Amino acid sequence: MTEKVVRKKIAAARDIGQFMADYYLELDQASKTGEHKIAWCTSVGPAEILRAMGFLVYFPETHSAMLGSTRMATDLIRHANALGYSPEICSYLTADIGAYVQGVTPLTKPFGIERVPRADVLMYNTNQCRDVQDWFAWYAREFDAPLLGVHTHRGVGEVTDDHVLSIARQMEELVEPLEQVAGRPFDMDEFKEVVALSRACSDIWKEVLDTAAAAPSPVTFFDGTTLMGPAVVGRGTQEALDVFEVLLAELKERVENHEGAVAGERFRIYWEGMPVWGRLRAHSELFASRGACVLASTYCNSWIFSALDPADPFTSMARAYTELFIVRSDEAKEAYIERMLDFFQIDGIIYHNARTCPNNSNSRYGMPQRLTEKTGVPSLIIDGDLNDLRCLSDEQTQTNVEAFMEQLEENR
Numbered sequence: 001m002t003e004k005v006v007r008k009k010i011a012a013a014r015d016i017g018q019f020m021a022d023y024y025l026e027l028d029q030a031s032k033t034g035e036h037k038i039a040w041c042t043s044v045g046p047a048e049i050l051r052a053m054g055f056l057v058y059f060p061e062t063h064s065a066m067l068g069s070t071r072m073a074t075d076l077i078r079h080a081n082a083l084g085y086s087p088e089i090c091s092y093l094t095a096d097i098g099a100y101v102q103g104v105t106p107l108t109k110p111f112g113i114e115r116v117p118r119a120d121v122l123m124y125n126t127n128q129c130r131d132v133q134d135w136f137a138w139y140a141r142e143f144d145a146p147l148l149g150v151h152t153h154r155g156v157g158e159v160t161d162d163h164v165l166s167i168a169r170q171m172e173e174l175v176e177p178l179e180q181v182a183g184r185p186f187d188m189d190e191f192k193e194v195v196a197l198s199r200a201c202s203d204i205w206k207e208v209l210d211t212a213a214a215a216p217s218p219v220t221f222f223d224g225t226t227l228m229g230p231a232v233v234g235r236g237t238q239e240a241l242d243v244f245e246v247l248l249a250e251l252k253e254r255v256e257n258h259e260g261a262v263a264g265e266r267f268r269i270y271w272e273g274m275p276v277w278g279r280l281r282a283h284s285e286l287f288a289s290r291g292a293c294v295l296a297s298t299y300c301n302s303w304i305f306s307a308l309d310p311a312d313p314f315t316s317m318a319r320a321y322t323e324l325f326i327v328r329s330d331e332a333k334e335a336y337i338e339r340m341l342d343f344f345q346i347d348g349i350i351y352h353n354a355r356t357c358p359n360n361s362n363s364r365y366g367m368p369q370r371l372t373e374k375t376g377v378p379s380l381i382i383d384g385d386l387n388d389l390r391c392l393s394d395e396q397t398q399t400n401v402e403a404f405m406e407q408l409e410e411n412r
């Protein structure tokens with residue numbers, strides 16, 4: 001028999017919900033009135049340049065994650081398949097395009113918004129995958145808007161000056177076409193200000209996530225996935241900083257009072273890979289009911305950009321967006337995870353093998369086995385997907401997680 005699930009709610013979630021409402025309503029207003037130019041940007045794209053030039057910035061990945069968490073995604077994927085986008089490719093892409101052609105959005109129910117904002121320009125960075133380029137290319141044709149992008153290195157071991165300079169040059173070359181869309185010149189001082197704000201946002205988001213090193217952890221990975229919105233869509237703004245201050249204060253208070261996010265925390269788990277957006281609650285309860293706190297993840301850490309430096313904005317941005325986990329070689333990724341296991345005092349790792357995102361699935365080429373051999377920390381691979389719920393079996397996941405928990409119990 002499983003124990004009663006006790007998970008403690010985070011009060012600042014309400015403030016973050018309001019932040020997200022304001023963010024989407026401002027975009028909707030601008031889209032209707034044309035009072036601001038709107039740029040679409042990939043989640044780890046060069047948002048700072050766009051913001052410094054006065055664009056409101058919209059991030060389709062966050063929209064598609066909402067399609068996932070509202071469980072709208074799975075049914076919409078087939079409408080993109082019908083346009084030639086395979087069910088095997090990114091289910092963020094297919095769900096999002098499917099929603100667009102069907103004229104639906106998860107923004108309607110909470111915010112009364114009927115459609116996603118139009119794009120005046122679209123900006124991708126292939127640092128995460130090629131799918132974002134194809135995704136944005138579809139919308140560029142739809143909106144008849146310019147498509148700009150940064151083509152990055154992949155599988156990077158050590159990030160060298162050559163890597164950084166080649167990316168920094170591409171970023172500098174974005175300025176001229178963006179000036180044409182924005183109808184105003186680029187201002188280096190404004191850019192530096194935005195980079196400073198973005199760095200501050202990254203620092204405070206890191207502080208938030210690092211509170212999970214406390215035992216018991218005041219926050220779970222599942223909380224993190226719903227609290228991270230401002231780090232993605234609001235980096236470079238004061239409002240994101242303000243709302244994270246509220247969140248950080250609450251988590252610090254929890255740490256001081258030894259209040260755990262999961263009552264009676266017995267096991268500390270690291271999550272590697274994408275969340276299963278349509279199963280956040282179910283997975284949160286599944287682990288919590290067994291006294292396991294999934295408390296840290298590569299995913300939530302992906303919006304930490306510690307290299308950003310307003311004194312050298314282009315070069316530091318190039319470094320920050322190339323040092324990211326997803327851009328790196330397996331050796332660099334393994335060294336990173338090892339540091340996380342140590343910092344967060346982890347008892348076990350879950351690898352989510354997301355069917356439609358090989359880019360964020362690190363269980364396919366022996367990494368779990370190598371890391372367990374090296375660190376002694378056991379791991380479990382869960383087959384699933386970020387948005388396509390046909391790719392997972394809830395029964396299988398439950399059985400495997402229960403067996404894994406027994407293994408951890410025996411290892412104690």
Ligand code: SF4
Binds near residue numbers: 091093357359
């Ligand atoms: S990294 Fe994965 S989930 Fe994200 S856009 Fe690329 S393929 Fe999709």
